[in-house]
Amino acid sequence: METRVMLLILGLCLCRCTWANKDDGCSEGEVWSDGKCVAKEECDGSQCGLFGKCHKTNDGYNCICQEGFRNLDSNIREPCEDVDECVVSPSVCGPNGTCKNTQGSYTCTCPAGFMNQDKNTSAPCVDVNECKDEIHTCDSSQTCINTLGSFSCVCRDGYKDADARGDSAILACDDVNECYKHPPDCGPDGICQNTPGSYNCTCPPGFSNRGNITSAPCVDVDECYGNPPSCGPGGICQNTPGSYNCTCRKGFSKSGNSTSAPCVDQSCDEFNIGSSHTQAGGCLESARDKLRQICHGLSTTGEKLLEDLLMEIEEILSSGRCISDCSQVAELFAIMEEAMMLIGPQLIGPKRGESQQGHAACQRTHIGAELAVKRGRTPPTGPVMLSTENASFNTSWEMAAGNGTYPAFSPGFTVVALVSYKSLNTPNSSFQALREKMEEQEGQKEKKVLTELQIVSNVVTACVSNRVTHQLDQNVSLTFKHNQERNESERLRYVCVFWDRDAWSQRGCVSSSTSTHTVCSCNHLSSFAVLMALYNIKHTFELQLITWVGLAVSLACLFVCILTFGLCRPIKGTRTTIHLHLSLCLFLADLIFLCGISRAQKAGCGLVAGLLHYFFLAAFSWMLLEGVQLYRMVVKVFHTNLRPAYMMAAGYGAPLAIVIISAIAYPQGYGTDQHCWLSLERGFIWAFFGPVCIIIFLNAFFFIITLWKLAEKLTSLNPDLSNLQMIKGFTMTAVAQLCVLGGMWMFGCFMFQNVAMVYLFTILNSLQGALIFILHCLMYEPVRGEYAKFLRGIRTRQRRSQTEYSSNPSSNSQQVAKTNQSTSQL
Incomplete structure (x- = not known):
């Protein structure tokens, strides 16, 4: 079986070889078909394969291959096959690229740091410039350097390698402090200042970098070249290292203590002693002399000039000289305004490098001042506030500089000043015009009449460089603290006033007041103060009726008392004598009061006030004698009566001495604008109220001792009932009398300050004579017996x-x- 299979396979192979040999035997242009060679059909679509195109020729055909393909064995009639470019041209992707064949083409694969040229995958690989494309990792302290396939970071100038390796792996660079080991040349006036990667030469004012290069040395700036500074119409600019000087021509002087201060045409003769416009007639010569020295530009600081000037004014104010009339007060205000404008520029340092603004303040016992000054080629802007003790001044630099150019008095400077006079008592005549105007305004309302005007704040002088301040576009604000706390009422009002030539005026000022402060808003500048206006409510018919009826009743009762104590012989004695003179003094005082208290501003008003002062003091003196007599009756057993000569000396002599001394010390204190009584000014009312308080205190002491001793005698085993009963009665009536009379004058001393006080005083005064009649006549049994x-x-x-x-x-x-x-x- 296996043999058969092998034989079959061998037969098939022999047959194949036979067919092949037969096909190969056909001539060109012929193909084997059906066991024989037949003519070949050209360009039938299969001769050149998939990647070739058949092209007919005279002698046959050709195979034209697509790009990336070629004929087999280089025969143009052979089918097309792929060309391996990577073999044919190994360097087609460049030295750094990797070729990869593809059907009909190829691709070039590039490593890191390379890329295909023109971003074509078949193009050669070229180096990527990371430094140009900014895809590197170098920071601002480093410089990027491109390498083949990569990059490196190198420290810039002014930096050093932080890790000191010095290779491309630098991670960070540290700044080099050029100003430390080997400082560069910045010039003798320049200061080297290190910066990241470099340094600057910082120049002081008056110097600049050469060529405007920040690292170049500092050289002096010639301020007098090109656009020179203003040295005034009489000044010549001279350059100095870092600054310049203004040299004044003849007839010109510096407007400030600075060497670069402008020169102005200003004569100091107007500040000479005895100048023609000095109204004080040489009285303020020391202050004027100080102004003249300042004008001549003494080489001293503004602070020292301010202290010296205030020392001169301090002596004037403390002595009270040179401010006795309105013209002298006006002259003082003018001097202080001129002085502040002269001192202000001295507060700016002489070098341009120093501050362009100055400030000074000085306080004395009677005067204080504060100044602020700015210098520049353009007017300053913004708010400014100055303050002294109990007063402040709010305004703006724009108002202080004024519109347009700087004032000619001190070019380039803007000065704001506030001077406070703590104890300036202006003459009474300065109130007259204001009083008449206010009385005219109040007279139209028919409600109240002005009684008194008095200053209740510090007087201040507010001044600025701007010379046009009589009508400001924007109000200035001054805040005053009152010397005493009192709320405004129908009778009291606070008034903002300014010094207008030789008197106070309230024109252009409005006020807003509390019990402690008054804010004045005014549309001009001058010297200012806050006045307290006291109004006297017009006497009503009811008050006058009470006064007439009450005093008539009091006078009738006192007249009966005088007749009783003077004519009844059975009751004659020391105590009766005291009651007689007490009644007599009160009778005369009430009679004068009724007839002459309203003779204000008429002849004899001072005399009426003096008589009232004397008789009321005499009445209280006899009250004191009554207390002394009671004390002697209780404490002493023998010789208890007072001698008549001593009583007359104490009852009439002591009050007379007080009145004479008071009249000599302050004669204007007798009589006011509204009543013939003691004035409230300068505390003159204490010429009466002081002795009265002392008498009331002594009588209270005597009565307490008397009651104490009386109580001891009443509790003894064998009291003399008749004498003790009499002393007890005397004491009780005397205590009642002291309470009524003393209480009455507690209201009477202030009867012209409040309407309620007026009514209380009038009612108690009407009861005074009646009470004495009841206590010493009707309640005294011997007198009642005589009446019976x-x-x-x-x-x-x-x-x-x-x-x-x-x-x-x-x-x-x-x-x-x-x-x-x-x-x-x-």
């Missing part, structure tokens, strides 16, 4: 007259004469 005898005698005489008249009518005239005679003897 007097009344019984009158009734007896009346009955006797009636009886005689009825029995003998013709004797009526004689009876009436006898009755009158008897009455007069009592």
Whole structure:
């Protein structure tokens, strides 16, 4: 079986070989078909294969191959086969590429750091420039350097390798401080300043880098070249290292202490002593002399000039000289304004490198000042506030500089100043015009009349460089603290005023006040203050009626008391003498009060005030004597009565001495604008109120001791009841009298400051005479007995007259004469 299979296979092979030999035997152009050679049919579509195209020729055909293919055995009639470009051209992908054959083509695979040229996969591999394409990892301190297939990072100039390896594996670079070991040349005035990777030469003011290169040396800037600074119409610019000087021509002077200050045509003669416009007539010569020295540009600081000037003004204010009239006060204000404008520029340093703004403040006992100044080629902007003790000034730099160019007085400088006078008492005449205007305004309302004007704040002078300040576009604000806390009321009002030539005026100012502060908003600048205006409410008919009726009743009762204590012999004694003179003093005081208290601004007003002062003090002196007498009656056993000479000296002599001393010390204190009484100015009311308080205190002390001793005697085993009962009665009435009289004058001393005080004083005053009559006459049993005898005698005489008249009518005239005679003897 196996033999048969082998023979069959061998037969088939022989047959194949026979057929093949037969086909090979055909001539060109013939093919074997059906056991014989027949003519071959050209370009039938299969001759050139899948990748070739048959092309007919005269002698047959050719096979044209597609790109990437070629004929077998280089025979143009053979079918097309693939060309292996990687074998044919091994360097087709370049030295760094890897060729990979594909059917009809090839691809070039590039390693890292390379890429196909023009991004064509069959193009050769070329190097990638990571530094140009910015796909590297170098930071800002490093420079990228391209390498074949990669890159490296090298430290830039000004940096160094942080790990000092110096290879392409640098991770970071540290900055090199060029200013440390070998500093570069920045010039003698430059300062080397290290920067990341480099350095700068920092130049001081007046110097700049050569060629405007920040690392170039610093050289001096010639300010006088090109666009020179303004040295004024009389100045010549001279360059100096780092700055410049303004040299003034003859007839010109510096406007400030700086060497670069502009030169202005300004004569210092106007500040000479005794100049023509000095209204004070040489009284303020020391202050004017200080101004003249400042004008001549003394080589000293502005702070020192301010201290020296305030020292001069301090002596003037403390002595009270040179400010006694309105012209001297106006001159003082003018001097301070001129001084502030001269001192202000001295606060700026002489070198351009120093601050272009200055500030100074100085406080003395009677005066204080604060200045602020700015210098520049353009006016400054923004708010500015100055403050001294109890006063502040708010404005803006724009207002201080003014519109247009800087003021000619100090070119390039803007000065703001506030001067505060802590104890400036302006003359009374400075209130007159304001008082008349305010009274005219209040008179139209028919409600109240102005009584008094007084300054209740520091007087301040606010001044700026701007010379046009009489009508400002925007109001300035000044805040004052009151010297005393009082709320505004119908009778009290705070008024913002300014010094207008020689008097106070409220034109252009509005105020807003609390009990402690007043804010003044004004459309101009000058010297300012806050006045307290006191108004006196017009007397009503009811108040006048109470005064008339009350004083009439008081005078009638006091007149009866005088007759009683003077004519009743059974009650004569030391205590009765005291009551007599007490009643007499009060009677005269009330009578003068009723007749002359309203004679204000008329002849004799001061005399009326002086008499009232004297008799009211005398009344209180006799009250003190009564307290002393009671004390002696209780404490002493023998010689308890006071000597008449001593009583007269104490009751009339001591008040007279007080009145004389007061009149000599302040004669203007007797009489006010509204009443003939003691003035409230300068505390003159204490010439009366002080002694009264002392008397009330001493009497209270004597009465307390008296009551204490009286209580001891009442609790003793064998009291003398008759004497103790009498002393007890005397003491109680005296204490009641002291309470009423003392309480009445607690209101009376301030009766012209409040309407309620006026009514209380009037009512208590009307009860004063009646109370003395009740206490010392009606409540005293011996006096009541005398009154009873007097009344019984009158009734007896009346009955006797009636009886005689009825029995003998013709004797009526004689009876009436006898009755009158008897009455007069009592």
